[in-house]
Amino acid sequence: MNLARFPRIRLGHLPTPLEPMENLSRHLAGPNGGPNLWIKRDDCTGLSTGGNKTRKLEYLMADARAQGADTVITQGATQSNHARQTAAAAAKLGFECHILLEDRTGYDDAAYTQSGNVLLDKLHGATVSRRPGGADMAAEMETLAAELRAKGRKPYVIPGGGSNAVGALGYVNAALELVAQAAEIGLRIDHVVHATGSAGTQAGLVAGLVALNSGIPVLGIGVRAPREKQEANVFALAEKVVAHLGLPGIVKPEHVVANCDYVGQGYGIPTEGMVAAVKLLAEQEGILLDPVYSGKGMAGMVDLIGKGHFKPGENVVFLHTGGAVGLFGYPEAFALPAEAG
Numbered sequence: 001m002n003l004a005r006f007p008r009i010r011l012g013h014l015p016t017p018l019e020p021m022e023n024l025s026r027h028l029a030g031p032n033g034g035p036n037l038w039i040k041r042d043d044c045t046g047l048s049t050g051g052n053k054t055r056k057l058e059y060l061m062a063d064a065r066a067q068g069a070d071t072v073i074t075q076g077a078t079q080s081n082h083a084r085q086t087a088a089a090a091a092k093l094g095f096e097c098h099i100l101l102e103d104r105t106g107y108d109d110a111a112y113t114q115s116g117n118v119l120l121d122k123l124h125g126a127t128v129s130r131r132p133g134g135a136d137m138a139a140e141m142e143t144l145a146a147e148l149r150a151k152g153r154k155p156y157v158i159p160g161g162g163s164n165a166v167g168a169l170g171y172v173n174a175a176l177e178l179v180a181q182a183a184e185i186g187l188r189i190d191h192v193v194h195a196t197g198s199a200g201t202q203a204g205l206v207a208g209l210v211a212l213n214s215g216i217p218v219l220g221i222g223v224r225a226p227r228e229k230q231e232a233n234v235f236a237l238a239e240k241v242v243a244h245l246g247l248p249g250i251v252k253p254e255h256v257v258a259n260c261d262y263v264g265q266g267y268g269i270p271t272e273g274m275v276a277a278v279k280l281l282a283e284q285e286g287i288l289l290d291p292v293y294s295g296k297g298m299a300g301m302v303d304l305i306g307k308g309h310f311k312p313g314e315n316v317v318f319l320h321t322g323g324a325v326g327l328f329g330y331p332e333a334f335a336l337p338a339e340a341g
């Protein structure tokens with residue numbers, strides 16, 4: 001595998017830190033001990049408060065530039081972290097940026113519709129427009145692209161979450177980075193756990209870890225689709241990624257595992273487990289998770305630890321995919337105490 005043959009524009013502060021979570025490991029250990037919990041800080045990629053989309057955008061924006069584009073179009077839910085990081089990357093690289101936001105939750109309060117990621121999309125100078133929940137967002141982007149082309153622009157369309165074979169190369173790169181980092185500190189990684197949505201992160205990670213013959217299994221905690229659909233989406237994309245890498249067929253269905261028991265009522269809708277997980281990491285480790293992805297991912301990991309899914313002494317790495325800016329879109333969810341005095 002030779003990742004360097006794909007065009008890339010550096011946007012992230014890489015490598016991101018790989019840190020032990022000693023307090024959380026101790027807090028969650030049972031009478032027979034528990035797993036050693038680590039965290040891979042992809043919330044610290046640097047671009048406009050960071051997150052996992054930065055790695056994908058390194059390859060996507062390079063592809064856009066290689067194709068002669070001057071404009072990027074993308075889409076996401078109202079509090080999309082992908083939209084925010086795309087807006088920032090476009091600003092830095094001198095592209096015009098158009099963002100279509102789908103109202104997937106039906107929340108219409110000012111915090112949700114204007115603060116958090118939406119505030120930052122606009123600060124980065126993106127043109128933001130909204131679409132109703134359930135709209136065909138891929139078709140909406142194509143319609144906008146045609147309008148912009150008619151005006152003489154050269155648009156490049158980035159799919160939701162930046163999840164295609166080009167964007168997922170960012171997580172092949174993350175797999176190489178993680179395995180090298182672990183080797184350097186003598187850490188035997190037994191599991192990687194992260195929140196999975198549009199599938200690019202898991203597909204790229206699995207592709208990279210399998211290409212390296214690392215033997216490290218990945219568990220995606222779903223935030224939207226049911227398990228079968230999520231695993232099928234990730235597998236289909238992982239197959240495209242390894243073909244793009246010149247290694248067709250190396251990813252097998254058994255390499256793709258998702259657990260979608262922690263979605264709750266739906267995408268972007270808070271769960272008790274998410275609220276508890278966000279508070280737990282904030283209080284135990286001083287780390288901010290997000291309400292839509294990493295909070296639900298961590299809720300899943302915490303619950304699975306309680307159920308003995310990981311053996312005592314195993315090393316489990318939680319990939320923190322970012323998104324804490326989204327907390328400002330959900331101030332009510334956390335029922336925080338009144339101020340003292």
Ligand SMILES: *Cc1c(COP(=O)(O)O)cnc(C)c1O
Pocket residue numbers: 051052053080081082161163195196197198199200201202290293294321322323
């Ligand atoms: C997009 C996102 C994810 C999910 O990554 P996918 O590649 O879409 O599966 C996880 N966490 C955060 C914070 C995200 O913004």
